[in-house]
Amino acid sequence: MPDTGGTFVISGCCNSAAASDEPSALESSLDQLPVVVIGAGPVGLAAAAHLAERGMNYLLLEAGAQVGASIAQWGHVRTFSPWRYNIDPAARRLLDTRGWSSPDSDWLPTGAEIIEHYLSPLAAHPAIAPRLRLGTKVTDISRVGHDRVRTAGRELSPFVVRLAGGDEVLGRAIIDATGTWHSPNVLGASGLPAYGEAEASELIDHALPDVLGADRDHYVGRHTLVIGAGHSAATTLLALGRLAEQFPHTQVTWAIRAGSAARSYGGGAKDALPARGQLGTRLEELVRSGVIALRTGFFTHSLIRDTDSVAVIGRDLSGAEQKIIADRIVAATGYRPDHSITTELRLDLDPILGGPRALAPLIDPNVHSCGTVPAHGAAELAHPEPDHYTVGVKSYGRAPTFLMATGYEQVRSVVAALDGDWQAAREVQLELPDTGVCSSDLAEAQESRVGLATGISGGLLGTPLAMADSEAADPDGCSCG
The missing domain is CATH 3.50.50.60 (FAD/NAD(P)-binding domain)
Structure with a gap:
């Protein structure tokens, strides 16, 4: 089994260890395997920055052809949150080591600007670039030799991450930051597709x-x-x-x-x-x-x-x-979360929102707006499946109150927990601006650019639409990305 860039990759679909009841060499070397981060958006890249800062082995998988692939879909939109809320602290420290020019902290960036001035430079950093795999879609996650039912030896068995190309990657932990952009809600008010929706x-x-x-x-x-x-x-x-x-x-x-x-x-x-x-x-x-x-x-x-x-x-x-x-x-x-890649893992999901059960009361949109969600971390994001964490907007399930800054604190806590630093993992802190009713927003004009607010799941990801030059005086908006 070759070691490629610090990660174990199994070619094809078969693995002899999966059919054995005896502890395998993989189980005894579990700590040598990488933490597998799925999704290279703002929160996934922030997780990579925290892992790199702690000197931990990891692999970052992204289905798209670029980092921030979902953000690129709304690159014309401006966020309602300024840069100071949109940059993860560990990512900033990493970028500063390469002479990065930090954007104006009061500027409201568009999605395209977030990619150009933050995500792309971060992905190109030597601590991240060699561990980033673009165009790598995850189709399934399980444990080597263990379906969801089997318990004996489960915690000692590596995660097996199956890829669309037919390979499988092994990992000691999973951070799922895949987001919800590709699983929008239907038009039907009951949560079911409206009659004739597909035809139209x-x-x-x-x-x-x-x-x-x-x-x-x-x-x-x-x-x-x-x-x-x-x-x-x-x-x-x-x-x-x-x-x-x-x-x-x-x-x-x-x-x-x-x-x-x-x-x-x-x-x-x-x-x-x-x-x-x-x-x-x-x-x-x-x-x-x-x-x-x-x-x-x-x-x-x-x-x-x-x-x-x-x-x-x-x-x-x-x-x-x-x-x-x-x-x-x-x-x-x-949007709604898609948990289809984790059907063989033991997830404890809230029956209403579809995110981690312990987190649900803290983010219930019937009670909370973006700014009133309390700080939370590894403890609230954990599942019965040891060392598997759902983070970012996907952790919020159907709640529309997610902010990027919240996601950054999530991954800081999760990475600390995976590093055995439980004190840091428990000391969750988060300062957010009072959001009033976090449902819709628009941002002020900044020079000749104008944008509108959005409610994309993610973090304080505000996103405005680029306006014509004649509209340069109009304001723009935000997104909870």
Whole structure:
């Protein structure tokens, strides 16, 4: 079994140790195996920085062709949180050793700027680059010789991480930072796909399309229906509102389940992040002026597609129906965790949110906003499967209150625990700005760039859409990435 870059790789799909009941050489050398971090977004890379700082063996696997691959999908959006909340302390220390030029701490970066000025330099650092594998998709995780049922010797058996190409990587621990970007929620208000949703898929865009840039032609002069009440919806609505003000035949309708949009408007002037507060204020102005038509109490039930349009039927609990006919739909309905790669591991998931059970009460969106989530770490993120941790936005399950800064503290604690430093693992600390209602936001104009707030799972990942030069004076937004 070759040792490639400090990691054990099993070619093909078979492993003789898996069929044996006797302790294997792999079990006796468990501590020599790497910690396998899955996902090279902000939180996964932060985990790598903490592992490197402690001199621990690790491997960082990323399914995309670049680090921050999901962020690249919303690179046109600006965050509502400034740089000082978006950089992990260990990552900063690592970058400083290479003469890195730190961005202005008060600047609100776009997703593209986060990749260019932070994630890419971090990934290129000599402590990380040799251990990073791009284009490496994980399909399954288990224990060598142990399915989910078998207990004897489980803790002594390495994790086996199966890759899409057919190889398997062994590790002593797993940090799952895969996020939720690729598993969006459906349009149906009950959590089930709306009738006809699949048939109308060509007319449905998921969160954060580049309304004022690459995707502009999809929306100019057309009627767009935005469904959702979070940051992503607000971001898209503000962009569509600007488009409608420029092109009178452009129509925008916003449908939410709630009876009021007050929560979506956020904290306004009381928000500790002005960019986010301004997002809600601007959104409310567009609704009051009639640029955006708001439909409340709308529970999406079915879609009926015509050639170039779609009728969206909302049905409330009494059976009363509402109908909206639109040319395009933006489904800003949030995300859900995908645990399909861990079906053979013993995870203790909250039945409501789908994240670690111990964490769920601390992040319940019915109680908490982004800024009121208490500090938490390895203890709350652990599963019955020893040394397996779900971190980042995926740890929040369906809760939309995740902030990047929260994810950074998560991995600091987890890495300390894996290093046996339980004192550091337990001393979780987190300072977050008061977020008011963490549901939708917009950021102030910064020079000639404008963006809108988003509710992407992740950390204080605010993301604004790039605006035209003529809109340089408008504010931009954020994301909980």
